[in-house]
Amino acid sequence: xxxxxxxxxxxxxxxxxxxxxxxxxxxxxxxxxxxxxxxxxxxxxxxxxxxxxxxxxxxxxxxxxxxxxxxxxxxxxxxxxxxxxxxxxxxxxxxxxxxxxxxxxxxxxxxxxxxxxxxxxxxxxxxxxxxxxxxxxxxxxxxxxxxxxxxxxxxxxxxxxxxxxxxxxxxxxxxxxxxxxxxxxxxxxxxxxxxxxxxxxxxxxxxxxxxxxxxxxxxxxxxxxxxxxxxxxxxxxxxxxxxxxxxxxxxxxxxxx
Amino acid sequence: xxxxxxxxxxxxxxxxxxxxxxxxxxxxxxxxxxxxxxxxxxxxxxxxxxxxxxxxxxxxxxxxxxxxxxxxxxxxxxxxxxxxxxxxxxxxxxxxxxxxxxxxxxxxxxxxxxxxxxxxxxxxxxxxxxxxxxxxxxxxxxxxxxxxxxxxxxxxxxxxxxxxxxxxxxxxxxxxxxxxxxxxxxxxxxxxxxxxxxxxxxxxxxxxxxxxxxxxxxxxxxxxxxxxxxxxxxxxxxxxxxxxxxxxxxxxxxxxxxxxxxxxxxxxxxxxxxxxxxxxxxxxxxxxxxxxxxxxxxxxxxxxxxxxxxxxxxxxxxxxxxxxx
Numbered sequence: 001x002x003x004x005x006x007x008x009x010x011x012x013x014x015x016x017x018x019x020x021x022x023x024x025x026x027x028x029x030x031x032x033x034x035x036x037x038x039x040x041x042x043x044x045x046x047x048x049x050x051x052x053x054x055x056x057x058x059x060x061x062x063x064x065x066x067x068x069x070x071x072x073x074x075x076x077x078x079x080x081x082x083x084x085x086x087x088x089x090x091x092x093x094x095x096x097x098x099x100x101x102x103x104x105x106x107x108x109x110x111x112x113x114x115x116x117x118x119x120x121x122x123x124x125x126x127x128x129x130x131x132x133x134x135x136x137x138x139x140x141x142x143x144x145x146x147x148x149x150x151x152x153x154x155x156x157x158x159x160x161x162x163x164x165x166x167x168x169x170x171x172x173x174x175x176x177x178x179x180x181x182x183x184x185x186x187x188x189x190x191x192x193x194x195x196x197x198x199x200x201x202x203x204x205x206x207x208x209x210x211x212x213x214x215x216x217x218x219x220x221x222x223x224x225x226x227x228x229x230x231x232x233x234x235x236x237x238x239x240x241x242x243x244x245x246x247x248x249x250x251x252x253x254x255x256x257x
Numbered sequence: 258x259x260x261x262x263x264x265x266x267x268x269x270x271x272x273x274x275x276x277x278x279x280x281x282x283x284x285x286x287x288x289x290x291x292x293x294x295x296x297x298x299x300x301x302x303x304x305x306x307x308x309x310x311x312x313x314x315x316x317x318x319x320x321x322x323x324x325x326x327x328x329x330x331x332x333x334x335x336x337x338x339x340x341x342x343x344x345x346x347x348x349x350x351x352x353x354x355x356x357x358x359x360x361x362x363x364x365x366x367x368x369x370x371x372x373x374x375x376x377x378x379x380x381x382x383x384x385x386x387x388x389x390x391x392x393x394x395x396x397x398x399x400x401x402x403x404x405x406x407x408x409x410x411x412x413x414x415x416x417x418x419x420x421x422x423x424x425x426x427x428x429x430x431x432x433x434x435x436x437x438x439x440x441x442x443x444x445x446x447x448x449x450x451x452x453x454x455x456x457x458x459x460x461x462x463x464x465x466x467x468x469x470x471x472x473x474x475x476x477x478x479x480x481x482x483x484x485x486x487x488x489x490x491x492x493x494x495x496x497x498x499x500x501x502x503x504x505x506x507x508x509x510x511x512x513x514x515x516x517x518x519x520x521x522x523x524x525x526x527x528x529x530x531x532x533x534x535x536x537x538x539x540x541x542x543x544x545x546x547x548x549x550x551x552x553x554x555x556x557x558x559x560x561x562x563x564x565x566x567x568x569x570x571x572x573x574x575x576x577x578x579x580x581x582x
Binding site: 011013014015017025036037092093094097119120121122123124125126128129131132133137138139140141143153157158159160161162163164165166167168171177178214215216217218219220221222223224225228230231232233234235238239241242243245246248249250252253254255256257 | 332333336356357358360361363364365367368369371372373374375376377384389393394395396397398399400401402403404405406407441442443444445446447448449450452456458461462485486487504505507510511512518519529530532533536539540541542548553554555556557558559560561562563566567570571574575578579
């Protein structure tokens, strides 16, 4: 089975944010990690590969220096890594998905996996958009997947529970936490991954027209959130402290009791 | 020239989701500002009570796209119908509650129409006749304001952000016939926990148990407190990883994002990843026996103490106020 995994690098959660001279989020010196939800997708891809004697290709759209996420996926066991380098072009989720779909449409695939959201932008769009552009079905937020030839039963989150959805391959699935426990790359895997080059595709090679990939969304301004300040720690014996706390809370916010 | 601000009406078993009324209320203000029409779009199954509910929230027009096949949500079915309606009527904007189905629908429709989508928005404003949406990024550490160059702009709206404001109108009802197209997702089973408590993402009060809760049976204490306040019960990653609570209760970066009026963190250390899921809480109250716990750096009020002693006292205190009011 040919498995494609959509992956990207995101800021590490601990990263302190600052704005650059253009008022945009400054990426300089920020620690980057493989998006945790994409890690679930890589892991599931590897499990499917192992069951079906298949092949996993990980693909990302990003600047060339952000290869580490792909290298980590290869270290975990992915066979190929592909990076589409956009250069100077401003991208949004529509652009990224359109580009990914174009690249993928030239590849052989049975199943496409991705994380259901990225922890930096929290957008939850790209994988679904890729499915739409490839004209294949999508099932989001899966916590379990059972594949029988080209028939898939996927369990996915819904509010207050879960649904089991049946689709035929090829299809796109996005991973929710609980799908699996991602493996750590072995030392051997890491050494192998370092030696294996990431295949680079430059945006210009894809033959996409400018208006086809132009970003639809335009950021107007970025603002750093006000730091939440430490409040009052109420010092008193429990019963009195509780009484005081409740009084203060109800002065601050309206809670219907 | 009016084009229409559309709000998608998510519903289940004849009940319209709260976020729809919240979105309609905010969209009404925008519609007034730019002198456009506010329209609700109800797909699948409508009945008089649903139409009645919608007319309480300032709607100028209600599109009804009734279809038995669409009684329950499927990504394909709803995408086909919504895309079709948009191509036909060309609204300026489509607003969808940022729920699980809402996110599914928004991404598919946006790509089909080759347009932009702003997810999980916490603000809408008009700047130079353009709709500008505010959304949190980087786990709430920053926000971005963005607009869309193409029409329609699609945005999903974070639940519990805007107030639902009643505003009775007499909307025009437009019945439309749509083709639900080929639906490739087949729902073969659905399991829903029946709970009297509100959904975490919609709750006004959330009581969360962290590592300090020490075991699944102790959540009972938090449930009693939550019930007095009509709230929901959440769990930190530590509790979920320890197997004391299911992942569906997890609040945080790899769990749910909640925006309650009151967030009570019991035995929660307050790691940044947890904060990512509750930073927009209006009031945070923490109970932890460790005075150095990070949670106290972000909580509005805190008590350093044993949650097994403090939580029952809290429940009692709120109960007292309840009976006296």
